Amino acid sequence: MNIMPDFKAIILAAGPGTRMKSSLPKVLHKLSGKPMIALVMDSIIKAGVHDIIAVVPSCHEPFKETLEGKIAIAIQKHPKGSGHALLQCRQKASNIENILVINGDMPLIKAKTLSDLMKQHKTSKADLTLLTGQVTDPRDFGRIVRNDEGKVINVIEESEADVAQLLINEVNAGAYCFKTSWLWAALESLKPSKSGEFFLTDLISFAESINLTIESINTDYQEIIGVNNKSDLAKAEVILRTTTCESLMETGVRIIDPDTTYIDLEVLVGPDTVIFPNTHIRGSTTISSNCEIGPNCEITNSSIGSSCMIRSSTIEGTTIHDNVSIGPYSHIREGSVLNEDVSIGNYVEIKNSTLGQGTKSGHHCYLGDSDIGSNVNIGAGTITCNYDGKQKHRTTIRDNAFIGSDTKLVAPVTIGKQSITGAGSIVTKDIPDFAKGVGSPARILKEGRSS
Secondary structure, eight states: OOOOTTEEEEEEOOOOOGGGOSSSOGGGSEETTEEHHHHHHHHHHHTTOOOEEEEEESOOGGGHHHHTTTSEEEEESSOOOHHHHHHTTTTTTTTOSEEEEEETTOTTOOHHHHHHHHHHHHHTTOSEEEEEEEOSOOTTSOEEEEOTTSOEEEEEOGGGOOHHHHTOOEEEEEEEEEEHHHHHHHHHTOOOOTTSOOOTTHHHHHHHHTTOOEEEEEEOGGGGOOOOSHHHHHHHHHHHHHHHHHHHHHTTOEESOGGGEEEOTTOEEOTTOEEOSSEEEETTOEEOSSOEEOSSOEEESOEEOTTOEEOSOEEESOEEOTTOEEOSSOEEOTTOEEOTTOEEEEEEEEESOEEOTTOEEEEEEEEESEEEOTTOEEOTTOEEEOBOSSOBOOEEEOTTOEEOTTOEEESSEEEOTTOEEOTTOEEOSOBOTTOEEETTTTEEESSOOOO
């Protein structure tokens, strides 16, 4: 997309969103892992506008994480409608020729559509250009009124429309371009509606009354879906999820059933990876090629190498290298690293631990706060007892060790390379290299373990 240096963008995000029935502001509800307003921001930036202002309510603390340091903020202290909201940007946007204005609850708007809107505005030298769409159900939308020549002359809000106007199915999308040379004075002159709000759409009839040039472009109805309640949120999620799956399949990913696969927008997946049903992949996860993921997996903010197999397991904040197999029914938690050729079986929990190349843990284990070397065998029922009631401690298991079934490793403790623990041992002291620890508590046997 071309950079648009003579445009600023303004996102209207101060509406109370009462129909969402939530303490969270409407535009901060997430779709495919990102707040709606962030999706709108992304499209604006891709369309070539990097100077963005968001109009937010006076109680704007919830917006900080999403917006702070990324775009400018203007405050609408009192909810007096979209026209009043835009007026709050006058000081921040007085030095620019054109502004792009868009509602913050339009998460499906495409960058190309916004780019086309701005291009039409510039090439036609219009004073006002608006985005419209044809919909089968125009409820909740402002209706587009055109004259005999087909030019837009008015937008009638639903609450102000008569019976005939309510039948119009061309609707106002909620995205506009304005020349600022007339905009601010016009906003000052707006009259309140029956509800006491100042409607931004009243600028269309005002512009027509003083013979300003009004242009419009039309776009697909899916792009202009406004999200006002939880039902709208679910419908938008389906559209976005479908688009994400289709994009991945175009790059060579096989998704067995897109209708039951849930992949966030920022997820990257390599070709020839197969994703089975009821898999949820979230956040900034990356998955390399030739993997098999699912069914019934949850993977969040993790990196997965090539040729991995993950079945019915939960992965969070983990780095997984090539040729790793996990599951079913295991949980790999934040801060863990699984190196090449690691094998994790069923009902294994790993937390904040590193497992070296070729290490195996087949069944019913807890490995927390551990540094485990390569080619280590972890027997069924092994537990690293990492918490003493006050502090967490680390367990170290060196290369080629063999941990017998049902061993309890009471941290801090180190198991030397090529050492053995006997089944059912409780290890409270370090075991040196090539040694054996057996019993409860474990006794260190002097004879070495042959390599």
